Amino acid sequence: MNVQLSPGAAQGAPIQILRATAEDSPHLWVWRNDELTRKMSVNSERVDREAHEAWYQGLLASLDRHLYIGLLDGVERVGVCRFDMESGNGRAEVSINLNPACRGRRLSAALLGAAMTRFRQEQGVNLSARIKPSNIASIRCFTANGFVLVGGDADMAHYRYDYQPYTYRPSASRPQTWAGWHAKC
């Protein structure tokens, strides 16, 4: 399926988010071994089908790993977003891999945004991402969704996304204590 989108259309792209199932496995295996995916991954080795299946079954059974598939117009698998709960810091690390056939159409930010919305409904934890500094498309995709650079090195940049909980912020002019309040009256 060849969907034509005008530049900037990604924001309105009709991407539906579904939990990944066993049926998605062969697609994810092909995408995982794509050249760009391997180049941008922490582990750039090719993964054989058997190893992939073992990893995938473990992932589906895990309570700490959440995998979502984006469907474009209800039919085309546009890509995958994974959220792995990090131990200790209450965050989930996010990664994205677009179906190679769907790249370059400015769909990645829409997919990530839709997956973040879905994940927040289910878990609501803050997020992190590790992105190679050379991976400009990914950096644009994550920063478009509110991720900010917090550190890293020449090999890997670290980004975070913090949900903003409602916090009461007294104005500077308002007394901060009851004593102050009475003094002002």
Ligand SMILES: CC(C)(COP(=O)(O)OP(=O)(O)OC[C@H]1O[C@@H](n2cnc3c(N)ncnc32)[C@H](O)[C@@H]1OP(=O)(O)O)[C@@H](O)C(=O)NCCC(=O)NCCS
């Ligand atoms: C990273 C990835 C999801 C981005 O998707 P994509 O389809 O290639 O990129 P998009 O078409 O959505 O473009 C995203 C942005 O990057 C820009 N961009 C894309 N390719 C670019 C390039 N080679 N150089 C500079 N900018 C680029 C686009 O113009 C767009 O920016 P804008 O919307 O702010 O103008 C995709 O390339 C991918 O799956 N890569 C392999 C896996 C990976 O790298 N994952 C990230 C690690 S978490």
